Amino acid sequence: MIINAFTIILLFFAVISIVLGAVTLVSAFLIVSRWKRDMTNERRTMLEKKAYLALILAVVLLGIRMINWPIFYITLGSYIPDITGAMCIYGVTQVAPAIIKPMEFLKPVVFFLIGQWLIIYIIDKTAKSYPLMKKKLFFLLIVSIFVIADSIGDIAVAFSMDPNTVVSCCTVVFDIADRPSAMIPQSILGPVYKNLILPLYYVSNLILIGYMAGIYGLGRLKVEDKRRLFLSIGVFLAVLNVITVLLAVIEVIAPRLLNLPYHHDPYDLLTEMPDAGIFFALFILGIFSTGWAFGIDMIARHDETKGLLSGYVMKTYWFGIVCLLGSLLMISIHLTIG
Amino acid sequence: MSKWFKTGIFLILIIAVASGSAIYKKSQRFEKCDFDGVHIKPIYRVDAILKNNDAKRFDSIYCAYMWLSENKEPISHIMVRDEVTGEKIDASIAYYVDSEIITNNVNNNRVHAFLKLEDAERHAKSYKGRIVKNPFEKIFMPYKP
Numbered sequence: 001m002i003i004n005a006f007t008i009i010l011l012f013f014a015v016i017s018i019v020l021g022a023v024t025l026v027s028a029f030l031i032v033s034r035w036k037r038d039m040t041n042e043r044r045t046m047l048e049k050k051a052y053l054a055l056i057l058a059v060v061l062l063g064i065r066m067i068n069w070p071i072f073y074i075t076l077g078s079y080i081p082d083i084t085g086a087m088c089i090y091g092v093t094q095v096a097p098a099i100i101k102p103m104e105f106l107k108p109v110v111f112f113l114i115g116q117w118l119i120i121y122i123i124d125k126t127a128k129s130y131p132l133m134k135k136k137l138f139f140l141l142i143v144s145i146f147v148i149a150d151s152i153g154d155i156a157v158a159f160s161m162d163p164n165t166v167v168s169c170c171t172v173v174f175d176i177a178d179r180p181s182a183m184i185p186q187s188i189l190g191p192v193y194k195n196l197i198l199p200l201y202y203v204s205n206l207i208l209i210g211y212m213a214g215i216y217g218l219g220r221l222k223v224e225d226k227r228r229l230f231l232s233i234g235v236f237l238a239v240l241n242v243i244t245v246l247l248a249v250i251e252v253i254a255p256r257l258l259n260l261p262y263h264h265d266p267y268d269l270l271t272e273m274p275d276a277g278i279f280f281a282l283f284i285l286g287i288f289s290t291g292w293a294f295g296i297d298m299i300a301r302h303d304e305t306k307g308l309l310s311g312y313v314m315k316t317y318w319f320g321i322v323c324l325l326g327s328l329l330m331i332s333i334h335l336t337i338g
Numbered sequence: 339m340s341k342w343f344k345t346g347i348f349l350i351l352i353i354a355v356a357s358g359s360a361i362y363k364k365s366q367r368f369e370k371c372d373f374d375g376v377h378i379k380p381i382y383r384v385d386a387i388l389k390n391n392d393a394k395r396f397d398s399i400y401c402a403y404m405w406l407s408e409n410k411e412p413i414s415h416i417m418v419r420d421e422v423t424g425e426k427i428d429a430s431i432a433y434y435v436d437s438e439i440i441t442n443n444v445n446n447n448r449v450h451a452f453l454k455l456e457d458a459e460r461h462a463k464s465y466k467g468r469i470v471k472n473p474f475e476k477i478f479m480p481y482k483p
Contacts, residue, residue, distance in 0.1 A: 087376055087444040166446070170374075177408055257363075260375045262405055268375060275359040282352075322345050329349065330356035337360035 002082050002161045006075040010154050013068050017151035020061040025144035027054035028137045035134050048130060051137060055121065058140050062114040065147050069107045070277060072154065076100075077271055085167040090174070090267040094167040096160035103153045110150045112288050113143045116295045123300050123312055131304040139299065170265040174250065179264065181250040194251060198335075201248035205328050208234075208241045212290070212321045221293075221317060222310045231294040231313070238290040245283065257334050275330065282327035289320025373401035374444060381424055382441045385417040398447035399434075399473055407477045416474055420453035421461070427451070429474050433458035437467025449473060 001007070031051050039047075076092045086092050093100045117139055124132040173179070185193040215221055215230045249266045258268055269276040293316040300309055369378045372394045384402040386394040389412040396402040402416065416429035432451040435458050441447045449470065452458040458469055 085444055085446065087374060091444075168445075258375060260370070260372060262373055262408065263375055272363075272375070273359060274362060275355050278352075278355060318341065322348060326349060326352040329352055333353065333356040334360045334363075337357065338363060 001159050002079050002163050004078050006071070006078040007158050007161075010068075010071060010075045011158055013064055013071065014151040014154040014158075017061060017065055017068070018148055020057055020064075021144050021148040021151060024054055024058045024061055025141060025148065027051075027057070028141045028144060032134065032137045032141060035137070048133060051133065054137075054140075058144075059118070059121070061147060062118060062143070065150065066111060066114055068150070068154070069111050070281070072103070072107060072157075073270060073277075075158075079161055080271070082163045083161075083165060083167060088170055088265060088268045088271050090170040090265055091167045092161075093267075095162060095165045096157065099153065099156050099160050103150075103157060106146070106150055106153060108284070110143075110146045111284075112291060113146055115288060116292050116299075117143050119292055119296055119312065119316065120300055123296065123305060123308055126308055127302075127304045129304065131302040132300055135299060170267065174264040174266075179250075181247055181264065185247055185251070197248050198252050200244055201252070202328075204241045204244040205324060208237045208290075209321055209324050209328070211237055212317050212324075216314060216317050216321065221313050224306070224310070227310070227313065228294075228297050231290070231297055234290040234317075235294050238287045242287055253331060253335070257331075257338055259338070273334070279327045279330040279334075282323040282330070286320045286322075286324030286327060289316050289323065292316050293320070369395065371395065371397035371401050373397075373405045376401075376442065376444050379441075381419055381421055382447075383419050384429075385426075387414045387417065388412065389414050398442045398445060399449040399451065400442070400445045400447035403473050403477065406474065418451040420457075421450050422452060422454070422457045425453060427453050429472060432472070434470050434472060435462045435465075435467045436470045437462060437465035439465045439467075 027050070031047055031054065034047060036043075073089060076089045079092045079095075080086050080088065083092055083095060086094070093104070117136070120132060120136055120139060124130055124136050130136075174181075182193075185197060189196050212234060215234070220230050221227055249269075250264050254264055254266050254269055255261050258272055270280075293313045296309060296313050296316065300312075370376065371378055373396055376397045378395060378397045382398055384396040384399055386396070386402060386406060388394070391414075394402075394405060396405060399418065406413065406416075417426045418429045418432050419425065420427055420432070429451070432453060433455050435450045435452065436448050437450060439448065439450065439461075441450065448467075450458075450461060450467075452461065462468055
């Protein structure tokens with residue numbers, strides 16, 4: 001184990017999260033199991049009062065877990081000087097890949113679920129009689145399980161860091177000629193793929209932003225009938241955009257921003273570029289917004305929330321448009337000035 | 339405040355942050371390896387001179403080898419450093435030793451370059467090494483006009 005300030009913060013957040021997560025999980029389970037459709041108003045009020053504390057706890061817990069994602073990478077970055085062979089965060093992930101790799105997939109899922117739950121929580125609070133209380137608590141039950149798993153994972157990562165481990169440099173993965181990020185586009189686009197990836201990056205981002213802005217501006221999100229169709233198209237475009245952006249970052253953007261034409265490691269951006277965390281965060285928030293908006297329409301539909309839903313869907317879309325635009329602007333500035 | 343105003347302020351902030359960061363990054367003038375970005379220690383530096391007189395610099399023989407085996411740019415010649423004097427020498431006349439001394443913790447390069455055979459032998463004897471062939475021989479044929 002490597003102990004530094006970041007390890008202590010990571011462990012502190014993890015332990016707090018496990019305790020709060022367990023309390024939230026049990027409370028949510030008890031309330032959901034007692035919640036009956038035909039219960040009396042008194043019984044319902046009593047359960048809602050009990051739920052109040054659980055929900056406050058959940059908001060604190062989920063807030064902590066949302067900022068945990070960047071802290072996780074900052075902590076991994078702080079281990080670089082202590083691990084032989086590690087030049088960047090990728091090298092640190094090779095100390096315990098069996099634990100860290102699944103964690104790298106789990107973190108975005110947890111972040112997405114937390115964001116979705118918080119939006120549902122706000123919508124329910126805005127409505128008059130908490131119409132989404134049962135759904136909200138059931139969803140909280142699921143989120144708590146993910147949060148506890150994520151927190152246990154953080155502890156496992158911290159304890160698996162053996163400073164005596166010798167790892168290989170990221171170049172043996174990202175810079176080999178037959179890396180998947182080069183082979184796949186090469187097989188589709190031919191040997192000129194590198195010239196096409198950057199234009200594709202812009203086209204894909206502009207299509208997504210344009211689509212989101214289009215259905216926002218034309219008021220398509222206000223119409224309940226076809227809203228889900230429009231939102232699912234948004235999710236589909238976002239998924240396509242993620243693939244394009246990943247390829248572009250590995251193949252073109254990272255080498256250009258790092259001033260290393262043959263080095264394709266996106267992890268290096270996090271340690272070498274002072275604002276890389278911001279443009280990645282904006283991109284992730286922008287992409288997740290399409291999913292959150294879709295999730296609002298899927299989960300929060302109720303007679304009482306009818307008037308509210310379109311407003312929240314639109315706000316989420318606007319937030320996504322601004323974030324994606326911000327990320328695109330930042331990368332464009334770096335490509336131009338750098 | 340309207341959402342347009344807030345968005346405008348946010349985007350202006352974003353532009354300022356990105357411009358500041360890009361200018362800061364540009365002002366950093368460390369000597370970095372063209373293959374893996376690691377800072378170059380002068381004694382282990384390797385230069386690949388291109389036919390157009392541009393040079394690619396590397397922090398180790400390993401990085402130079404990896405770069406040369408992947409890229410197709412025409413190379414004029416390769417310069418390595420004599421580890422005893424730090425003198426620049428043509429890679430084709432250097433002696434190479436593979437020993438237990440690691441020059442670069444990132445890629446575990448153990449190959450060392452020397453101008454004189456006796457220096458190479460002394461290093462090999464001291465650090466459980468052996469004299470090896472020019473590692474660039476297989477992948478790079480010197481340019482002949």
